[in-house]
Amino acid sequence: xxxxxxxxxxxxxxxxxxxxxxxxxxxxxxxxxxxxxxxxxxxxxxxxxxxxxxxxxxxxxxxxxxxxxxxxxxxxxxxxxxxxxxxxxxxxxxxxxxxxxxxxxxxxxxxxxxxxxxxxxxxxxxxxxxxxxxxxxxxxxxxxxxxxxxxxxxxxxxxxxxxxxxxxxxxxxxxxxxxxxxxxxxxxxxxxxxxxxxxxxxxxxxxxxxxxxxxxxxxxxxxxxxxxxxxxxxxxxxxxxxxxxxxxxxxxxxxxxxxxxxxxxxxxxxxxxxxxxxxxxxxxxxxxxxxxxxxxxxxxxxxxxxxxxxxxxxxxxxxxxxxxxxxxxxxxxxxxxxxxxxxxxxxxxxxxxxxxxxxxxxxxxxxxxxxxxxxxxxxxxxxxxxxxxxxxxxxxxxxxxxxxxxxxxxxxxxxxxxxxxxxxxxxxxxxxxxxxxxxxxxxxxxxxxxxxxxxxxxxxxxxxxxxxxxxxxxxxxxxxxxxxxxxxxxxxxxxxxxxxxxxxxxxxxxxxxxxxxxxxxxxxxxxxxxxxxxxxxxxxxxxxxxxxxxxxxxxxxxxxxxxxxxxxxxxxxxxxxxxxxxxxxxxxxxxxxxxxxxxxxxxxxxxxxxxxxxxxxxxxxxxxxxxxxx
Numbered sequence: 001x002x003x004x005x006x007x008x009x010x011x012x013x014x015x016x017x018x019x020x021x022x023x024x025x026x027x028x029x030x031x032x033x034x035x036x037x038x039x040x041x042x043x044x045x046x047x048x049x050x051x052x053x054x055x056x057x058x059x060x061x062x063x064x065x066x067x068x069x070x071x072x073x074x075x076x077x078x079x080x081x082x083x084x085x086x087x088x089x090x091x092x093x094x095x096x097x098x099x100x101x102x103x104x105x106x107x108x109x110x111x112x113x114x115x116x117x118x119x120x121x122x123x124x125x126x127x128x129x130x131x132x133x134x135x136x137x138x139x140x141x142x143x144x145x146x147x148x149x150x151x152x153x154x155x156x157x158x159x160x161x162x163x164x165x166x167x168x169x170x171x172x173x174x175x176x177x178x179x180x181x182x183x184x185x186x187x188x189x190x191x192x193x194x195x196x197x198x199x200x201x202x203x204x205x206x207x208x209x210x211x212x213x214x215x216x217x218x219x220x221x222x223x224x225x226x227x228x229x230x231x232x233x234x235x236x237x238x239x240x241x242x243x244x245x246x247x248x249x250x251x252x253x254x255x256x257x258x259x260x261x262x263x264x265x266x267x268x269x270x271x272x273x274x275x276x277x278x279x280x281x282x283x284x285x286x287x288x289x290x291x292x293x294x295x296x297x298x299x300x301x302x303x304x305x306x307x308x309x310x311x312x313x314x315x316x317x318x319x320x321x322x323x324x325x326x327x328x329x330x331x332x333x334x335x336x337x338x339x340x341x342x343x344x345x346x347x348x349x350x351x352x353x354x355x356x357x358x359x360x361x362x363x364x365x366x367x368x369x370x371x372x373x374x375x376x377x378x379x380x381x382x383x384x385x386x387x388x389x390x391x392x393x394x395x396x397x398x399x400x401x402x403x404x405x406x407x408x409x410x411x412x413x414x415x416x417x418x419x420x421x422x423x424x425x426x427x428x429x430x431x432x433x434x435x436x437x438x439x440x441x442x443x444x445x446x447x448x449x450x451x452x453x454x455x456x457x458x459x460x461x462x463x464x465x466x467x468x469x470x471x472x473x474x475x476x477x478x479x480x481x482x483x484x485x486x487x488x489x490x491x492x493x494x495x496x497x498x499x500x501x502x503x504x505x506x507x508x509x510x511x512x513x514x515x516x517x518x519x520x521x522x523x524x525x526x527x528x529x530x531x532x533x534x535x536x537x538x539x540x541x542x543x544x545x546x547x548x549x550x551x552x553x554x555x556x557x558x559x560x561x562x563x564x565x566x567x568x569x570x571x572x573x574x575x576x577x578x579x580x581x582x583x584x585x586x587x588x589x590x591x592x593x594x595x596x597x598x599x600x601x602x603x604x605x606x607x608x609x610x611x612x613x614x615x616x617x618x619x620x621x622x623x624x625x626x627x628x629x630x
Contacts, residue, residue, distance in 0.1 A: 020426050020528075022087045022101070023250055023390040024597075027424065028416040029155070029222040030246040030393070031106065036130035038145040038240060039103035040157070043223045044417035044424065048099045049088045057082040058425050060387040063253040065330055066406060067423070070391060074413065077421050084389050084425035104221055107149055107159050107240070111180050114141025118162055118178035118193070146180070147240055148204070152216035152233040155395045155414030160237075161214060166193040166202050173198045180204075207237040223418055236396060247398040249413060251406055252388035253333050254507075255358040256340040263310055266302040267318045279319050285312040309343050331517075332404035338509045338519050341434050344379050353383040360384075361434070370546050374441045374623070380542045381432040384525065389425040392416055398602065400466070400473050403510050405600070408473070430527015432507075433542035435489070437520040442478060442623075443513050450620040451477060454569075454585070454610065461570020461582035478520060479510045480585070481610040481623050483601065486522045487592045488552035488611065495551075496544075498537035499526050502595035553624055556612040559591035566614040586614055 017026050026032055028043045049055050064083045071078050088099045108121045112133035124131040124143055131143040148160045162178055177197040183190025191204040206212050211234065218231035238245055267276055275292055279285035289295050289312070296307035303309075331339070344361040353360035360383040371378070392413040399407050407413075416424070445451060455477035462474045486506045494501035503526050511519040526538050541548060559565040570582040585607025587593065593603045613619045 019087055020388075020428075023388055023424050023426050024248045025246070027246075027248050027390050027393060029157070029220075029414055030248075031149075031240045032103070033145075033241065034129075036128075036142075036144070037105055038107065040106040040222050042102045042104060043227070043415075044420040044422070045224065046102050047088055048102070049085075050099050055082060056086040056088075057422075058084040058086065058387055058427050060084065060253055060255060060389075060425075062256075062258065062330075062333060062336065063251065063387055063389060066253070066333055067251060067389065067391060070407070071423070074392070074415060076415075076417070076419075078423065079421040082422055084387065085422050086426055087424060106157075106221060107145055109146045109159060109162060110143035111146055112141040112143050114139065116179050116181055117141075118146070118180050119143070145240075148207075149238050149240055150213060150216075150235040151238045151245075151395045152231060152235055153396060154216075154231060154233060155393065156216050156218050156220055156229075156231055156233075157222075157395075158217060158219045158235070160207075162193060163195075164214065165207065166195050166200050167198075168202070170200045171198065173200075210234075213237065220414070223415065226418060238395065244396050244398075247394045248390050249392045249394065249399050249407060250388050250390050251333070251401075252386055254337050255385040255387065256337055257359065258336075262303050262305070263314060264318050264322065266299055267315065268322055269298075269302060271298045271302070273322075276315065276319055277323075279316055280323070282312040282316045285315040285319070289315075305343070333406065334404050334507075334509050335511065335517050335519070338517065338521065341379050341436070341509075341521070347380060357383055358385040364542050364545075372546065372549060374437055375545070375549075376436045376438045378542050378545050379434040379436070380539045381434060381523070381525065382539050384430055384432055384527070386428045386430070386525070386527065387425055388428070389423045390416065391423060401600075402473065403475060403479065405507075428527040430525055431539050432523050432525030433493075433538060433545070434509075434521055434523045435545060436509075437482075439513065439518050439520060442481075442520045445481075445623050446478060446513070448620050450618045451610070454607070454621055457569050457571045458585065458607070461576070461584075464570065464576050465582040475510070475605055476512060477610065478512060479508065480605055480607045482508050482510050482520060482522055484556075484587065484592055484606050484608050485552070485611045485623070486524065487594050487599070487606065488556045488608070489522065489548060490524055490594060490598060491555060492548045492552040493524060493538070493541050496548075497526075497541045502598060503528075504538070505598045506600055508600065553612045556591065556608045557614065559586075559588065559608075559614075561588050561590045563615045565591060566609065567616050585609055586617070 026041055028041050030041050032039050032041060064078055068078050087101060105121070109118060110121060110124060110131055111118055112135060115133070115135040117133050117135070119133055121131060124133055132140045133143050135141050146160065150158050150160050166178065167173070173195065174197070177195060179194045179196060181192045181194055189203060189205045192201050193204055194201040213235035216231040216233045216235050218229040220227035220229065266272060272295065275288060275295055279288050299310060300307055341361060344363045346365050347362035351362065361379050361381045364378040364380050392415060394414060401407055458477065458480060459471060459474050463471050486508060490504045490506065491501060494504055504524055505526065507523040507525060509519040509521040509523065511517060524538070565588045566586050568581065568584065568586055570576070570584065576582065583604040586609040587606035592606045592608055596602060608614060609617045609621050611622060612624050613622045619625045
């Protein structure tokens, strides 16, 4: 027992994770390997915050409005005041209450490194943070967690049924003498589960076949004892450290001025409402703006924007929404951001972003004189704030975000909590460069026969990868081109901007020509929750975009894996690619793949043949077709 004035000794945290990882790689429900055991990150209901200080909340209204419908569909809500919280910091102070993120030891089965015995932790001796198995009277072995668990298509998680598995079709014993034998080659087919008591044995490779495991029991251990739900899906064999064990479903938004809300407040103001309340269609709005000079003057005064930033239809739509006591329809996250970039004013030399600004962008005038005819303009984003929130996660297959960066299908989404009215989030402060391409140039490229043919192959590959979607959700040939060029530009810019390539990331603005707001732009940005991200090195490269583009195109012409890489197609002669890479064209680690945190699609949906001429492909396929191959 401690003396009255003696400090209570507290066990040090089992591990440390960066804030950004808690909404991506290691969010609630993910499995993490520690030194001597493995753990499962607990759900949000168990995260512990210091009650003596305000919770570290984040505000981003556009992101909340976008996610509210999705969260409600899962039977939960998002608080108005604190919809997003950053993770609680781990505390090393031994006097205060314990704060941080609890973890659950999972799996509970271990294998002895000496004798290969399979044992539940309750039958093992614990020494410090590790477990030991008594192999014989005089010898004990160090134990490590088993590598395998079971899941289902809905992301439920459970222990692998070792005793049941080895005794299928044979008389079942108590299973107290189980072993996991490994062959010398390390091949999976040589992993054998053996019962020493009854001599039953079975290859673990059988567990990978359909119908060889039991029906899922609906366990969600990260949500606690109340997390279990009915489930009729078959169990699936899963390696804890496999890439398909956890796919975080995240949505992010840039903090930009809410033009719709700003316009609504201005129209509803006492200075404008008496005049504009009858402007229920675009024609009436136009007439009032022409007849009453004070309308546009008041708009500029109240909103701080130019009168040309607001169309007659936008004003009429806002007037109708006020009459109907409803909010104006919300634009997609990226469409709203794209509009904000379009309204950026020309750069003023020496202009510094206001300290309180969350977003500050200006159009680069210097670059205009030397731009490629395919580029419309370059916008320098000297200051930006990006908030990323995790909505849920999946296992086995990754969800596919739409062109707005949101998700439309909730069927496989696993919950982060049972009752929390907030989502885990992280904010990034940084800078960026936006390159916007001329819509007419993109449309001309999309209409080429070679591009249409390639698009059909890529769609066929997508359908092969996701047969149940029947082509729904395919991002389109325009996205493939923009995404591939983005990777080439990131690699080219990283050579001079002062940031490592892994510090750069992308945000693709893409919408087809049939969309009300067609988009074809690439935002390359950098930033972090810490000190890196606002040094100005990346913004300065926007003034040299022509040089970087030329370098990027040179880098894309040849790959060290050509001609194999250049010849790759998800479908060739109506036959599927034997390697199973159905989401890529000409792309590999030698040319287009970047660090995974840098890519918004986990290095999928790439094809450099759409950007620059490559070996064995028609030049008409490339957006920049005048670049020589050699």
